Amino acid sequence: MFLYASRRIIAMIPILLAVSMAIFGLIQLQPGDFIDELRLANPKMTTADVERLRREYGLDQPWYVQYGKWLNRAVRLDFGLSRENGYVPATEFVFEQRLSNTVTLSSTAFIIALLIGIPVGIYAAVRQYSLLDYVTTFLSFVGFSIPVFWLGIMMLILFGVTFKIFPTGGMQSEGVTQYVESTEQFTATGQVKKIEARDGQTIITVAVYDEASKTDLPKEFVLPANTRAAVVVDDYVSEGQALGQRVTFDSWLKWFLDFLHHLILPAVALSIISIAGWTRFMRASLLEVINQDFVRTARAKGLAERIVIYKHALRNALIPIVTLVGLSIPGILNGAVLTETVFNWPGMGTALLDSVVKKDYNVAMVILMMLSIVTLAANLLTDLAYALVDPRIRYN
Amino acid sequence: MATATSAIQIKKDESSNAKTWRRFTKHRAAMFSAVVLALLLLVAIFAPIIAPYAPDKIDASNLYAPSSSAHWMGTDGLGRDVFSRVLHAGRVSLLVGIVVAVLSAIIGVIMGLLAGYYSGIPWLLSVGAGSPLWKERQNAEGSSFIWRTGLRWLVWAGLIALFLQITGQFAATFSGTAAVLTWAIGGGLAAVTAYYAFYKAIMIDIDNAISRLIDVMLSLPNIPFLLILSGLLANPEVPLGKLLDSVFGQSRSIVLIIFVLVLFGWLGTARVIRGLVLSLRQREFTDAARAIGSSDWRIMLKHLLPNAIAPIIVQVTLDVGNNIVSEAALSFLGFGIQEPTASWGNMLSGAQEAIFQSPFTVFWPGLFILLTSLSINFLGDGLRDALDPRSRL
Numbered sequence: 001m002f003l004y005a006s007r008r009i010i011a012m013i014p015i016l017l018a019v020s021m022a023i024f025g026l027i028q029l030q031p032g033d034f035i036d037e038l039r040l041a042n043p044k045m046t047t048a049d050v051e052r053l054r055r056e057y058g059l060d061q062p063w064y065v066q067y068g069k070w071l072n073r074a075v076r077l078d079f080g081l082s083r084e085n086g087y088v089p090a091t092e093f094v095f096e097q098r099l100s101n102t103v104t105l106s107s108t109a110f111i112i113a114l115l116i117g118i119p120v121g122i123y124a125a126v127r128q129y130s131l132l133d134y135v136t137t138f139l140s141f142v143g144f145s146i147p148v149f150w151l152g153i154m155m156l157i158l159f160g161v162t163f164k165i166f167p168t169g170g171m172q173s174e175g176v177t178q179y180v181e182s183t184e185q186f187t188a189t190g191q192v193k194k195i196e197a198r199d200g201q202t203i204i205t206v207a208v209y210d211e212a213s214k215t216d217l218p219k220e221f222v223l224p225a226n227t228r229a230a231v232v233v234d235d236y237v238s239e240g241q242a243l244g245q246r247v248t249f250d251s252w253l254k255w256f257l258d259f260l261h262h263l264i265l266p267a268v269a270l271s272i273i274s275i276a277g278w279t280r281f282m283r284a285s286l287l288e289v290i291n292q293d294f295v296r297t298a299r300a301k302g303l304a305e306r307i308v309i310y311k312h313a314l315r316n317a318l319i320p321i322v323t324l325v326g327l328s329i330p331g332i333l334n335g336a337v338l339t340e341t342v343f344n345w346p347g348m349g350t351a352l353l354d355s356v357v358k359k360d361y362n363v364a365m366v367i368l369m370m371l372s373i374v375t376l377a378a379n380l381l382t383d384l385a386y387a388l389v390d391p392r393i394r395y396n
Numbered sequence: 397m398a399t400a401t402s403a404i405q406i407k408k409d410e411s412s413n414a415k416t417w418r419r420f421t422k423h424r425a426a427m428f429s430a431v432v433l434a435l436l437l438l439v440a441i442f443a444p445i446i447a448p449y450a451p452d453k454i455d456a457s458n459l460y461a462p463s464s465s466a467h468w469m470g471t472d473g474l475g476r477d478v479f480s481r482v483l484h485a486g487r488v489s490l491l492v493g494i495v496v497a498v499l500s501a502i503i504g505v506i507m508g509l510l511a512g513y514y515s516g517i518p519w520l521l522s523v524g525a526g527s528p529l530w531k532e533r534q535n536a537e538g539s540s541f542i543w544r545t546g547l548r549w550l551v552w553a554g555l556i557a558l559f560l561q562i563t564g565q566f567a568a569t570f571s572g573t574a575a576v577l578t579w580a581i582g583g584g585l586a587a588v589t590a591y592y593a594f595y596k597a598i599m600i601d602i603d604n605a606i607s608r609l610i611d612v613m614l615s616l617p618n619i620p621f622l623l624i625l626s627g628l629l630a631n632p633e634v635p636l637g638k639l640l641d642s643v644f645g646q647s648r649s650i651v652l653i654i655f656v657l658v659l660f661g662w663l664g665t666a667r668v669i670r671g672l673v674l675s676l677r678q679r680e681f682t683d684a685a686r687a688i689g690s691s692d693w694r695i696m697l698k699h700l701l702p703n704a705i706a707p708i709i710v711q712v713t714l715d716v717g718n719n720i721v722s723e724a725a726l727s728f729l730g731f732g733i734q735e736p737t738a739s740w741g742n743m744l745s746g747a748q749e750a751i752f753q754s755p756f757t758v759f760w761p762g763l764f765i766l767l768t769s770l771s772i773n774f775l776g777d778g779l780r781d782a783l784d785p786r787s788r789l
Contacts, residue, residue, distance in 0.1 A: 026624050030628055062562075065569055141774060142766070162755070341729065356620075357730075
């Protein structure tokens with residue numbers, strides 16, 4: 001098993017290489033590069049300048065040579081900067097600013113789908129061929145068929161525009177943060193030189209221009225306890241600006257409720273398809289168990305129907321579902337592009353779409369490579385989990 | 397006389413087609429869906445006759461008009477009649493859905509047949525005098541052996557030359573040890589390839605190759621990948637884009653989206669067919685066909701394929717629905733069918749602005765997508781029950 005797993009992991013390397021080469025090649029085939037944009041921005045650039053810059057950045061090389069260089073940096077986890085997001089490293093932008101938003105949205109949708117899909121599936125199986133079974137079957141077909149972005153738009157129109165119960169997009173209302181500013185303020189104007197911890201206190205040193213000596217004099221401000229500095233080194237601060245910010249329960253709660261308010265619509269829209277899926281899986285799995293001999297035996301020895309279903313049948317029927325739930329967890333990262341776009345949710349899906357539209361391809365490369373790795377890892381986990389669950393499967 | 401024979405006629409067994417038809421008609425949702433789909437198709441085909449206005453007729457004095465007797469579904473942001481656009485969009489969406497499903501099925505069937513039939517039987521790509529296969533192939537191929545071997549060698553020589561050229565370009569960007577190392581690795585790989593191509597033999601298991609290709613393509617996140625691909629091909633400066641432009645003109649975005657969707661569309665069918673063929677080729681009728689000297693292609697097309705037709709029909713049906721939804725998703729994001737051609741998806745692409753102005757503008761196209769895709773799913777379910785009664789979800 002261990003050997004098999006390590007062999008599979010090694011086999012992922014060529015697949016990832018092929019995938020990255022395909023994506024990189026596609027992107028490089030796009031005509032134009034960022035030198036063109038520099039040239040548009042700066043008309044004084046001569047053709048010689050352009051040629052020299054191209055040579056310096058290696059843009060005059062064929063795409064596979066550029067791919068080699070990209071790969072050389074990528075294996076050291078350097079994926080370049082994001083041009084459209086203040087030139088922060090693309091990995092930092094994706095992992096620190098976007099990943100958590102997508103995970104929150106998708107995992108909420110995932111939990112909603114399980115909480116509704118599983119009980120409905122059980123009920124439909126227990127009452128097979130009842131009116132409710134037909135209704136859920138029909139609804140799950142609707143769930144499979146409905147275009148998720150259209151459903152999202154309809155929900156926006158109904159709850160956001162007509163009834164105004166929910167906001168029409170985004171993740172946070174204007175001006176709502178989880179911080180309150182401290183009452184202590186800067187009493188001078190200047191540039192922040194350093195922020196350091198000393199004797200259990202945080203000290204902010206500001207260089208204040210002194211008229212008399214015509215030089216910058218350091219002035220220290222002590223942050224109150226439980227407060228986070230509201231400024232970073234090199235910021236310019238002015239008199240009356242708050243020293244720091246802190247999280248109070250009230251401010252946090254206000255922020256959190258606002259966040260939930262924004263989360264509900266996209267999460268419900270995203271969960272609809274999976275609800276349909278889980279209902280069908282649960283129903284099929286339970287029906288298969290209910291028709292087995294040991295369930296008939298349980299009934300024959302006079303057990304109450306409730307106990308037969310919930311204690312004997314359901315427990316067995318849940319085994320494949322639990323496996324599936326476990327295996328769907330990596331999928332949480334995948335495929336929320338449409339929902340995020342409709343609800344203007346600042347997650348990876350919108351980041352990806354923006355980066356393609358604005359030709360900021362470093363971000364797209366990071367996201368696509370991450371998604372591929374997650375998909376491959378999930379496939380491997382699927383196979384391993386089957387081997388753990390089913391003793392007839394042996395890998396060697 | 398006639399009455400006598402009919403009296404003693406034994407009731408014949410129902411033919412299998414009749415049985416299938418009976419099972420299908422019992423699935424009421426599927427029957428109903430078939431009627432709905434037929435209506436949708438008719439409406440799409442006769443759209444130019446039914447539609448009260450031209451789909452791209454702009455009326456700047458009548459933006460976002462509500463439903464009225466003049467405009468049944470109102471007008472959109474450019475004052476175009478939504479009802480006429482929905483009808484015309486149906487032509488595009490249904491056309492894309494059906495064409496993509498059929499093309500994907502054709503590619504998927506070919507790939508699946510090749511992978512399943514030749515699984516474990518490697519194809520010879522090159523052979524040299526140092527291989528034990530040399531003599532064997534000489535006998536098997538007879539007089540054509542010389543030119544066949546020449547052709548194989550020529551292809552491999554070309555590949556190795558190309559590889560060396562790339563190595564050279566690579567090495568030119570480095571200096572010192574890195575350049576030497578690049579040459580060493582590239583040259584070494586080329587030498588090993590040459591040894592196997594010209595002296596030993598190179599064999600490839602086509603099943604392995606196709607299955608790995610499917611694995612890689614399935615591990616690509618497909619919506620993002622399709623976005624990049626259609627963004628690239630939609631660019632008129634790209635050579636392929638230029639070609640598409642000159643050949644297809646206005647309708648190039650339709651051709652483009654068909655191409656992009658087919659690229660990922662064949663994977664499922666190929667897997668299903670491969671699995672079926674793997675088991676079918678063990679059966680006696682395949683051995684019998686081979687024994688009477690049928691060619692591989694004849695066995696695949698006349699003996700294996702007809703036995704796999706039921707899952708193919710179900711798959712194609714369900715694919716039509718999925719393709720319509722995928723097309724709509726890409727067009728909604730702005731990477732699919734381009735204006736002024738209407739599709740159900742791109743009618744939704746301006747939706748976020750329109751929801752405040754006139755919600756119903758975006759209601760209708762989506763409703764048609766839902767109706768089509770729901771009917772197709774029910775129809776597919778009914779077909780599965782009818783054609784393949786043993787498989788059930």
